[in-house]
Amino acid sequence: MIVIGTDTHKRSHALSAVDEGTGRVRGSREINADESGHQAAVRWARTLDEERVWAIEDCRQVSRRLEQALLAAGERVVRVAPKLMGASRRGERERGKSDQIDAQAVARAVVKDGVDRFPVAYLDERAMEVRLISDHREDLVRERTRMQNRLRWHLLELCPELEAKLKRGALSDLRALGRLDRRLRRLAPSVRLRIAREELAHIRALTRQAGELERELLGLIRVYRPGLLEEQGCGTLTAGLLIGRTAGAQRFRSDACFGRQSGTAPIPCSTGQRTQHRLDRGGDRQLNRGLHTIAITRAQRDPATREYLARKRAEGKTKKGALRCLKRYLARRFWRLLTEPPVEPAHATEPVLAADPVAPDPITIPERPAPRREVDRTITGPMPMSCIT
Helix, strand or coil: CEEEEEEECCCEEEEEEEECCCCCEEEEEEEECCHHHHHHHHHHHHHHCCCEEEEEECCHHHHHHHHHHHHHCCCCEEEECHHHHHHHHHCCCCCCCCHHHHHHHHHHHHHHHCHHHCCECCCCHHHHHHHHHHHHHHHHHHHHHHHHHHHHHHHHHHCHHHHHHCCCCHHHCHHHHHHHHHHHCCCCCCHHHHHHHHHHHHHHHHHHHHHHHHHHHHHHHHHHCHHHHCCCCCCHHHHHHHHHHHCCHHHCCCHHHHHHHCCCCCEECCECCECCEECCCCCCHHHHHHHHHHHHHHHHHCHHHHHHHHHHHHCCCCHHHHHHHHHHHHHHHHHHHHHCCCCCCCCCCCCCCCCCCCCCCCCCCCCCCCCCCCCCCCCCCCCCCCCCC
16 A cells, blocks of 8 residues: 655645555656646556545645545545655655655654554534634734734823723724714824724624624524534634534544544653653644633633542642543543534425415504603713813
8 A cells, every 4th residue: 555645735736656665656746736737646556556535734714625636536545644745855864855855754653653643634614604603703803913912002192091091992882983983083183093093893793704704603503513512601702613623533543533633632741650641732733722711711610520520639639630620521522512413404495385274363462662761862062081181
């Protein structure tokens, strides 16, 4: 059997076929990153060996189209973490760096650890939609945070009293942003004031867009993986993070493989008569962040989780060690939830049921209740601010 390592780029891909038994290079090639190049790669690989595995460096922004073409052709594909490729390249006798050297390092990393130890490529389009929306929302939130920091510095120069009254999270609340905008209108015109109001308008737009994306994300998760939302500590954003970063739990052979990918599998650090494990700082850190959020929430609000942590502490584990055990349990739990058959979306081609011949009862629309108090709609002039001189 041969392992074909692939170093992917936007315009081209470097291929290197390595024999699994000897590690000898059986052939190398460079192809264009388009449909004709993908077909040429498959034809070239079939001339080398009947039994083959494709090892692709896990950079899905540039390798996704190649993965799709290989899976459509019936090829077996595994994903290799970039850090494993780097470690394999440092162990090579040939010094330097090139696309072919990187492709050989990817292939030899798989040969060294074994094909079965790597997650197979699995393209889940619905999970990809969840990840795209989740990542896009996080980008907007990060941009909003930068704008909020700049706005606070401008407010500190314009009106220190106003900036001091802003509570934590006030610049993420649309109602608080509206009140702040009305207060800024009363200040004397200046260049700093104009920039501050423009930044405030940008923050309001980003807040609305982030809220719309979160509602869209909630709708997708309710249709695709509703069971995640029923778990304590797993809200819309955390569920979207788990679905998107897992990218199809079917590509992991067991919950132990998923635990290694999520950075929750224990790492032995024993010596002499002392036997213990420590936290894993590797794996997908975003996936680990989602499990960590669930663990912290349950440790604060779930009595059963608090009893579990107390029992682990009584066994002699540290606080971090007990939390590591909890995250490993959560990784096992959510791997099982993510491997369940997803809910199939309803298609428009489904047959329409015939209408019931019996006329339904008319729907009574209740009247709108009267307001509790009379609203004073008198427009009053702006109140002077203490910071205006």
